[in-house]
Amino acid sequence: MNQTGHGAIAAMAVNVLKQDGGAPELVGLLKEKLQTCLIGSWIPDLPYSKLGSGFTDNHIFKIFPYQPEPGKPDDSQYFVVSEKKLLDSLGSRAMVGFISGKLDKKWWDTPYKADPSPGKHLANRAMAVSIAIKDILIMGDEELAKKVPGEVNIGQPMELFHPAHAALFFFMLSHFSADCCMPCHCDHRDLFSSPPKGTPTMEKKTYLHCAMEEQWGDELGKEFTFDGLKGASVSTPRDPQTFLDAAGRAFQRVDIKLADFPNPIPDIKAKDIWSEMVTVCRGSFALANLMVPASDYGFPKRDAKGKMVDSEDPRITFDQAFSKPGRPSFPEITKVVLHDAVLNTAMLWKSIWRKFKEK
Numbered sequence: 351m352n353q354t355g356h357g358a359i360a361a362m363a364v365n366v367l368k369q370d371g372g373a374p375e376l377v378g379l380l381k382e383k384l385q386t387c388l389i390g391s392w393i394p395d396l397p398y399s400k401l402g403s404g405f406t407d408n409h410i411f412k413i414f415p416y417q418p419e420p421g422k423p424d425d426s427q428y429f430v431v432s433e434k435k436l437l438d439s440l441g442s443r444a445m446v447g448f449i450s451g452k453l454d455k456k457w458w459d460t461p462y463k464a465d466p467s468p469g470k471h472l473a474n475r476a477m478a479v480s481i482a483i484k485d486i487l488i489m490g491d492e493e494l495a496k497k498v499p500g501e502v503n504i505g506q507p508m509e510l511f512h513p514a515h516a517a518l519f520f521f522m523l524s525h526f527s528a529d530c531c532m533p534c535h536c537d538h539r540d541l542f543s544s545p546p547k548g549t550p551t552m553e554k555k556t557y558l559h560c561a562m563e564e565q566w567g568d569e570l571g572k573e574f575t576f577d578g579l580k581g582a583s584v585s586t587p588r589d590p591q592t593f594l595d596a597a598g599r600a601f602q603r604v605d606i607k608l609a610d611f612p613n614p615i616p617d618i619k620a621k622d623i624w625s626e627m628v629t630v631c632r633g634s635f636a637l638a639n640l641m642v643p644a645s646d647y648g649f650p651k652r653d654a655k656g657k658m659v660d661s662e663d664p665r666i667t668f669d670q671a672f673s674k675p676g677r678p679s680f681p682e683i684t685k686v687v688l689h690d691a692v693l694n695t696a697m698l699w700k701s702i703w704r705k706f707k708e709k
């Protein structure tokens with residue numbers, strides 16, 4: 351997603367959390383700080399925030415088919431997960447209905463793996479931010495402590511973190527939770543491909559990943575704009591409700607209404623945010639394979655250790671992916687991906703907040 355996409359998704363997730371009604375203090379916190387902190391939802395894509403883990407190909411979980419050598423003990427992790435198990439774990443996400451029954455047995459029986467380095471690993475990044483959020487909530491100043499449910503007591507008053515710190519990190523988590531719903535982030539084929547240097551902007555938009563994200567940004571951006579969010583204009587306070595209303599209207603443009611989201615928001619099914627993220631990445635990988643079947647556009651060949659042995663196929667374009675009859679249409683994929691990006695964000699946020707309520 352581009353910046354507009356990420357901002358609109360995070361603002362819409364606040365609307366979904368508000369509709370749920372179970373975490374009014376968190377809604378209050380995110381709303382109150384929205385104008386200054388929504389930038390967190392796109393900070394992870396800014397070049398400087400990538401310094402810690404390398405400039406290229408950050409926070410992804412790109413999956414590819416992986417066949418361990420017969421008879422030899424395998425030293426790398428891979429997965430085979432049944433359709434039923436994966437779809438059950440994905441719960442009420444829109445991708446479930448979309449994937450169900452559409453991929454054959456061979457696809458489900460194939461072992462897959464992903465091999466991002468630790469700092470680039472999408473689930474690692476989400477987990478790290480979620481733990482940082484919990485620490486911020488525990489060590490907040492008086493104003494923040496008042497918002498956190500229950501008594502937060504670590505033995506002495508802490509004045510380290512203010513409500514804006516917490517809001518900023520919640521919005522940063524929304525970035526990773528949205529990225530894992532984007533099919534192209536979860537498939538190792540060259541669906542992304544920064545176009546070669548010097549490619550004119552118009553032509554850039556023909557490549558699948560870029561084209562999808564640009565179109566989402568353009569469509570959502572007709573209602574949800576950065577006016578008042580970025581740069582000097584932040585010093586002019588604006589009613590945060592105007593941003594939330596704009597996000598609601600932006601999502602209506604892609605046929606997604608507040609009523610489409612489960613209410614109450616379900617809890618995550620996995621034991622932690624890391625595992626939940628990996629599950630969603632697997633669902634997004636399945637979605638990518640429906641959008642672009644391997645019979646059309648293959649995976650690069652690899653040796654038994656998973657190392658790539660030939661160069662990748664030429665890049666795939668938006669038209670190649672969406673022009674074939676019988677394939678998912680772009681509006682259908684849009685509806686699934688953007689719905690799940692919002693729901694996933696609301697689910698992860700609430701799962702963190704719930705911990706404080708339950709303790």
Ligand SMILES: [Zn+2]
Pocket residue numbers: 394395409525529
């Ligand atoms: Zn990103």
